[in-house]
Structure formats: structure tokens, C-alpha cells
Amino acid sequence: MTDVQTLPAPRAVLLECEDVRHALHAVQDPELDEPITDLGFVRSIDVTRGVGGLVVSVHLRLPTSFCSPNFAYLMASDSKDAIAAMEGVEKVVVELDDHHDSDLINAGLAADAGYRGTFRHEAEDSLDELRWTFRKKAHTAAMERCLTELLRADRDLAETDVGGIRLADLSAGRSKTALLRRRETLGLPTHPNAVVLVDHEGHTYAPEAVSMALRRARSTRISIDGNAHFCRGLLRTRYAGSEADQSVRPEGAEPTSHHTLLPVAVKEIHP
Known part of the structure; x- marks a missing residue:
């Protein structure tokens, strides 16, 4: 669910948070080909007022702690870029929660180190190559x-x-x-x-x-449709209540009833 910090003008802040969510709708999971907002990957949005404009803080979450680090970084980096391009935004903080590379990814994002600057010798491809x-x-x-x-x-x-x-x-x-x-x-x-x-x-x-x-x-x-259906289910298992942040059905995809998947037991549960 989206968290909104209490500010002097609550109605205006709500509109600003919805604007941020709308901007994040343009960010795609590269493998699943769906917006991260539809998948429920946006855990929270915080908007506060800084000296020169708005300060936006976003937390992202993924279906498992071992989702591919390059996909995770790509989504987090694109999220930061999408929000930074919004008029009136002074500062953007995007953090990835509960991932085995969260500390590394979050530090790289905060320093604007870029994908290769963050992962160094582990970064085989550039972000542009991944996107392509x-x-x-x-x-x-x-x-x-x-x-x-x-x-x-x-x-x-x-x-x-x-x-x-x-x-x-x-x-x-x-x-x-x-x-x-x-x-x-x-x-x-x-x-x-x-x-x-x-x-x-x-x-x-x-x-x-x-x-x-x-x-x-x-x-x-x-493969894309099946993975998307699979990841949606994993996210709902990992984060109670996250189904409220997921769209009913992705654009152009087959109905979920077309996918028969084995049940998966996930040990880590986060409130």
C-alpha cells in the first residue's frame, strides 16, 4: 500500500503522490514486460517539501530476495529517473527493500554510480543493452x-x-x-x-x-506471461496485502486461468 506522510496541505500531497505513481507506471519490469505499479512492486511513496522543491522517497519490493540484481537495479534506476524528471522535484531517493543486494544497489543509486559503477566487474552488460x-x-x-x-x-x-x-x-x-x-x-x-x-x-x-x-x-x-503470473503470486505470498496494489490483469496478457503452476512455499514473510 502507498504510504503518504502527513503534511500541512494533505489534499495537495495526495495529488502529488498520485502524480509520482503515474510517473512510475512508465517503469517496466524488463523481464515481465509490465509496469511495476501493476505488479505491486511499489511498496511506498513519500512526498515532503524541501527548500527548493519536493523530496520524493520511494521504496520498491520484489517477489523474492534473489530476483536478478541487474533487473532490480534497472527498475530502481528507471524509477529514480522517472521521478527526477517531474516538475518541482528537488531530490529523489529510491530504495529497494529485502533484496540480497539491497545495500549495494541502494548505495549505487544514492551515489548515482550507474550500473557498471555499482556492480563493477559483475556488470557484463550496460543498462541500455539490457533494455534493448x-x-x-x-x-x-x-x-x-x-x-x-x-x-x-x-x-x-x-x-x-x-x-x-x-x-x-x-x-x-x-x-x-x-x-x-x-x-x-x-x-x-x-x-x-x-x-x-x-x-x-x-x-x-x-x-x-x-x-x-x-x-x-x-x-x-x-514464458513472459507465465513468469508474470508466477511473480504476482510470489509477491502476494511474501507481502501480505500486496494484492491490493496489483492490477487485475496486465495489458494484452492471457487470462491467468490459462496458466497452471505448481504451488510454491515461501519461508520469508514480511508484513
Whole structure:
């Protein structure tokens, strides 16, 4: 739940905290391709008034203490950048709670040391390289969702024929909107005549390679959706009441009933 510190003008502070939450909605979990606000990863938001503007303090939480440190740092760093860009903000403090690398990550964020400055020899890739990798996966999943919806809607359409589907052939809706946004991120064309089934560089597939390309894309999408469902459940187990901060269903994802997951026992419980 979001914690709001009591200040002289409580109504104004509430609006400011909601503004911060709105800014954090643009921060994605790189692996799950969902906003950290929808996943329930924002534990608290505090807004106070400093000498030259607002001081914003945010605490983040993750489903387990051993979530990948590079993903954790990426989300925390992006959160700090998103808030720092807000008008009227003087200082930003973002801290990651209950992670095995919390002290290291929080110190690096406070010092603005950057990812490589924080992890030094352990940082194999830059943040930009990490972002690019997961933007490609997000595009692949969004592309597969659109084409699978089309195949389900048109039983006469053969899987081998989807290589010729254009953006204009897709029905307007959440899945198409998500695909267009992800194509823009990769610099891919978004005009109506653009082919849907392409790789991250915009290359199309030969007819004999279409089925395999679609199956690989489906594997990526299922992995993302399944991991997201899994992590949501782990967070609810780890932090009592955190389900109130999670969205009901992520953008464009399959219903959770499509995922059958084994029960997991998590020993650490945090109030």
C-alpha cells in the first residue's frame, strides 16, 4: 500500500503522490514486460517539501530476495529517473527493500554510480543493452498475441499464411495498440501496410520459415506471461496485502486461468 506522510496541505500531497505513481507506471519490469505499479512492486511513496522543491522517497519490493540484481537495479534506476524528471522535484531517493543486494544497489543509486559503477566487474552488460534485449522480447510477445488472436478469429486462416498479414489486417484493440507501441520502441514501421511477422530488425520470414518463427514467438510470449503470473503470486505470498496494489490483469496478457503452476512455499514473510 502507498504510504503518504502527513503534511500541512494533505489534499495537495495526495495529488502529488498520485502524480509520482503515474510517473512510475512508465517503469517496466524488463523481464515481465509490465509496469511495476501493476505488479505491486511499489511498496511506498513519500512526498515532503524541501527548500527548493519536493523530496520524493520511494521504496520498491520484489517477489523474492534473489530476483536478478541487474533487473532490480534497472527498475530502481528507471524509477529514480522517472521521478527526477517531474516538475518541482528537488531530490529523489529510491530504495529497494529485502533484496540480497539491497545495500549495494541502494548505495549505487544514492551515489548515482550507474550500473557498471555499482556492480563493477559483475556488470557484463550496460543498462541500455539490457533494455534493448527485453524490448525485443516484448515486441515478439506482442506480435504473437496479435497473430494468435487473428488465427483464433479466422479458422480458415492457415498458420503458414500469417507471414503476409499486415498491420491493417489486425483488429483495433489492446493487443494491436501494444504491438504498435513496441514497434515504435524498436524503430519498426507502424504504417498500415507494414508486415506484422518480422524480427527486431524488421526482416520478414520466407513462407517455409513462418510456422517456426510463430512457434518461437509463442514460446517467448508464454514464458513472459507465465513468469508474470508466477511473480504476482510470489509477491502476494511474501507481502501480505500486496494484492491490493496489483492490477487485475496486465495489458494484452492471457487470462491467468490459462496458466497452471505448481504451488510454491515461501519461508520469508514480511508484513
